[in-house]
Amino acid sequence: MDRERDGGAVTAPAVEVRDLVKRYPKSKVNAVDGVSFTVTPGEVFGLLGPNGAGKTTTVGILTTRVRPSGGVALVAGVDVGADPVRARRLVAVVPQRNNLDRSLSIRQNLLFHAAYHGVPAAERGHRADALLEEFGLADRSGEKPDMFSGGQAQRIMVARALMHAPKVLFMDEPTTGLDPAARLFVWDRVRDLRARGVTIVLTTHDMDEAAELADRVGIMDRGRLLALDTPDGLTRGLPGQTTLEVALAPADGTSPDDLLAALGALDGVERVERVEAAHAGSPAFAGGWPGMNGPPAGPPPRGGGTEGDGRPRELRARLYLSGDAPLMLAPVATMLAARDAQLTDVSIGTPSLEDVFISLTGRSLR
């Protein structure tokens, strides 16, 4: 779309997808249903969504393994549907499943991959050795893929993908099924590659991974792209999803309901919710877990909060805000002071991509 023409040279987006549709034979619904997005060169782009959202199919189309039913998909300006052979020179894939050649050593895996892509023989050896060294595999380069764990196989596949210096690297669920250490290693590799200017498109159903790695995140569900922005932009866009949780000790004779009503009447507070003591753990709250921090449309938790005689010693309330939470601290404190209520605890909750997904679909990611 945003192509700059400069003396005949064309700087195409790394990836450009327009109205992409894929319907598998014998399926009643579209696996990918009118998806459009653009990835700029050097960007790490994340496709986030639950299983079956259409992420893998979208990547499959871009890597020429799936034929689109409609729309256009371009990689570095090359139409993958019309010219798949040329497109394959530009892309590399790190698949979800280990598909290393088990008949070859890992070094030979790298060498043959480069040969399939026409890398000159002299160049192949240099590149393979450099990558094996970088990925901490040099001392095991002669071993067969069966000798490696899932995380190591993932590493080898990333190294293999880089052998032909692709313009865009596609990683399909790169850390699914990996242990935490292997996951962190893959995350580090992605950051390294980004620093080297490699464009990366990755799919994930892990919101932390998307938030951690991606410059921009596209949220997919049921074949559609529901939202597309930076992780911050996506969460900022959530109405009433910045929250402030306050604990306070009301003055004698003050009704908790009055206090809650007063909090709700403050400018910038969209909704007030009374929080049960058991729910008041601020770390979990700040993490934005779906069960703890419901969508704006969801019913507020009911009951609780009072003890024995019906007069609470401590009142906890969660304020859903339309603006930034820190800016609300002063008005809240002023209002409480005016009513002789004592502020005993404050925590700020930031919404996560999980909350964004819930607000878009009404369902949890997991």
Added chain:
Amino acid sequence: MSATITPATAAEPAAVSQVRVFLAVLRRDVYVTARELPVFLAQVILQPLFLLFVFGKVLTDLGFARGGYTEVLFPGVVALTAVITALQGTALPLVIDFSFTKEIEDRLLAPLPVGMVAVEKIVFAAMRALLAAVVMFPIGIWVLGSIPWRASGLPLLVTILVLGSLVGAALGLILGTAVPPNRINVMFALILTPLLFTGASQYPWASLDRLRWFQVVTAFNPLTYVSEGLRAALEPAVPHMRPWISVLVLAATLVAFTAVGVRLFLRRAID
């Protein structure tokens, strides 16, 4: 890998000749098979060796078969070896690749039309089959003492063997891509066994006119034309089909099987 902005044409990796990519894919298969050559030979030679020994040596020595039977049998066994080795060289690896290991994916992503990966499979399986067929000649001499041979039949021999191996490999491509993995055992029982025994390798086709229905059945098996073609090349005294018929039928079958096989391969390789 630098982030500097360069014109797309210059930044794109140089176009590689597709012949070179094809040869790289072929080289991988040659490399892997060459490393386990003894295992490969043992695997493909044992069955024809026993066929030759039991039918050509034991039955003749015991007097149940006439001495001339080896002239009928040997070309047939060479034909059988070529066709079956080729068929297994594509069918089994493809079932395993597409359904389990997915190893072939890296080659499907090479800058080569995907159909050419299927053609490479046919070419490579045919190469293996030709090797197995050639090895049958010294084995035949060893088991039978002497084998039918005439130098003037060499061009026809080579033509038939090459065509027969390619046809077997193309048939294997069809089976390997059309049969679901859980049916692979059934495939071998239901397809391989009839193929082995209706291919005129243990009897000359022309003499089947006393068993007309069976003669018609065997005419549908491409192996028949390989067996008959090899008899025409090695031992013209045995009644055989006209060589040009064998060549023509095999060539036509090759085109048809390859077209169907490549189409099925594409269906498996690209969603």
